[in-house]
Amino acid sequence: MSSFIYYVNVEHRKYAKANLDYVFNDSLSNERKKEIIQNSYKNIVYNIYEFIENQSLTKEQLLSRILIENEYIIKDAIEYKRKIILVTAHYGNWEYGSSVIPLKYGPTTMVGRPPNNRYLNKEIEETRTKNNTQMLTKKNASRGLVKALKDNRIVGLVIDQHNKNGIDVEFLDHIVKQVDTTARLAFKFDAVIIPIFFTRESFGKHILTFSTSLDSRDYKSSDKIEKLTQAQAEVMSEYIKKNPDQWLWQHRIFKEYSKDIYK
Secondary structure: OHHHHHHHOHHHHHHHHHHHHHHHHHHOOHHHHHHHHHHHHHHHHHHHHHHHHHOOOOHHHHHOOEEEEOOHHHHHHHHOOOEEEEEEOOEEOHHHHHHHHHHHHOOEEEEOOOOOOHHHHHHHHHHHHOOOEEEEOHHHHHHHHHHHHHOOOEEEEEOOOOOOOOEEEEEOOEEEEEOOHHHHHHHHHOEEEEEEEEEEEEOOEEEEEEOOOEEHHHOOOOOHHHHHHHHHHHHHHHHHHHOHHHEOOOOOOOHHHHHHHHO
16 A cells, blocks of 8 residues: 555655755665655555554553653653643654543643545544544644643644744754744743654554653743744654654655755
């Protein structure tokens, strides 16, 4: 299935190759880049299979698929009654965030983009929301996130896509536009930002890693919004470079300043 998608999805396959060339240049062979793109498509297919299968699993069965690293990071934030903002990338099976986080740590509000297929959208919405997860679309995200934090809900966002209204950050060694909403919310609500990653070990098996928290209290300069947003981009870059096969390379993440690479 993933091989079929790889060969027929020509446009996005070319975007992925352009991104890999731009990030790694000649440090990776063309054969290795092709392998990364194929694995990226395979990861998409696995995510779809897991999405379907997870709907029939009990809470215990679902959580048994996840090994958790650095759990103390989120537990400390909960214990000290801090507002929590989780950020992640299209890495591994990022969809697990809408089920595992509320099942383990409390009511959660996530921002997600609905798929283009309205029938699949209905299924995904039901699955995302059944475990005490509230889903917001980008259109109504700002107001919903403010309310969620006021209500002491954990909030989560995927932040690794191009955002024309964002600010400039260095991501994967190049300047891109990244959303700064997470930083603004962190300062408004005295929150901690915790990057998380669901790294795939095999089909149905993932490691949930809580990365070192980024505490808004540690940023006091006049450009604190920029610095906290950059700090998030650096964590994302580190994880993607460490395991590029798990990232969704098909986005035109660099199109703001380097759109010619996609021609």
